Amino acid sequence: MTLNDPLISVIVPVYNAENSIVRCVESVLAQGEPRVELILIDDGSTDSSPVMLESWRAHPQVRIISQRNGGVSSARNAGIAASRGAYLRFVDADDFLPADALSRCLSLMNDNVGLIVGESQHFTPQGEPVARSFPAEAQRVLSASDAVNDLLYFHPRHGICDKLFRGELVRSHQLRFNEQIANFEDLLFVMQYLSLLGTQQVICINSVIYHYVESENSATRSSVREKHFSFARSFSEMQRVLGRSNDKFFYFLLLKVSSAYLYKAIVSGEFNSAFINDHIRRYRQAFKSYLSSGVIINGWSLYFMLFFCSPRLISQMRKLAQSAGRGG
Structure with missing residues (x-):
């Protein structure tokens, strides 16, 4: 038995996430919104993640996709193609959602709103929250063009996991992540999405709707490889829609x-x-x-x-x- 007519699809790429996937999945299934479709994409994991995912296969809200390793963008694209929800959320397997993160965003959605942007609480690998300051305003309502400037500069939000998207808009325009880009492909997706909103508004809230777990390997974050310079292509593609x-x-x-x-x-x-x-x-x-x-x-x-x-x-x-x- 599967969930019919889901309101929101949560897309989670999974690659060698045996140490975090249970926390991630349980945080989604524990949301107050019952019409949640959780799409788990195993991206060619070599650890016990595929076996762990099987334990949820019979769950009515869970759909499992298995594919050869193609990278996070490939896995997210597979999730988008399989999604049926009116709205989309993206969650990384290392991270998790706070309680009522979905219903909090959904309560703000109406025909005039195309995107909800929230805040992320960071956690250390040991599970300790990292002190952060959040905007004083409870809520800001922006045009799509003003939201571009807001996300680029005034209140930088370059990722996708702290946002609620309209699923039909993404699917009807065949908006996908560029699988040839390994850096800032998230921001490219967001900018392309904003270019499709027209007169619809963007609502930015200071509520925490995402829990981001920082990497244990800080050396990985500080080192640079040639693939990181694919950011140049991301920005070149962005410029076309701004x-x-x-x-x-x-x-x-x-x-x-x-x-x-x-x-x-x-x-x-x-x-x-x-x-x-x-x-x-x-x-x-x-x-x-x-x-x-x-x-x-x-x-x-x-x-x-x-x-x-x-x-x-x-x-x-x-x-x-x-x-x-x-x-x-």
Whole structure:
């Protein structure tokens, strides 16, 4: 027996998540909203995750999809294709939902609303909440264009798991995650979705609707690989759907991301000069566009200018400053 006419589809990609998947699944099934369809996509796990998923196969709210390992975007796309809910939520297998996270979002949805954006509470790998500050406003109602600037700059929210999407809008426009991009593909999906909203509004709330568990391996977060530079393609695709009113904030974020990854690549000594030079060229083009769009007066803009002049020198100086700080 399966759930008929689900109101909301929760899509969870699963890859080697044996240590967290029970907490994740139980947090979804414990939601107050009964018309929840939970889609679990096993993305070629090599641990005990597939066996663990089988224990939920008979549950009326659970659907299980198994596929060869194709990456998180491939798994999410499989979930979208299988979804039937009027609304979509994405949850990562390492994370979990707070109580009533779904009903809290659904209560705000009406014909004039296309997206709900909430807050995420971070947790350490040991389960301790990480102190965070949240916006003072209880709720902000934005146009789709203003929401772009809000998510890019004013209240940065680059992921998908703290949002409630309209399922039919995603499916009817065949909106999918780009499986060739390994970095900022989430933000690309969000920006493409916002471009489809038309006159529908975006509601931002300060309620916590997602529990994000930080990675235990901090080295993974700090190291950089060539695949991370696929962010350049994400931003190139984003630019196609954004308007001129978004340019300043778009280029600000692009420069912030570009300089961060270039810094890591330069000081690592693991990238060839041609690769770094190509991304320095891209950075400088973006900086010129940023100047044309109208500069945001803050410390970052000064850093962007210095990095434009000499990326390698600034990177080495930054490395020395960080080393001196740790030594102190």
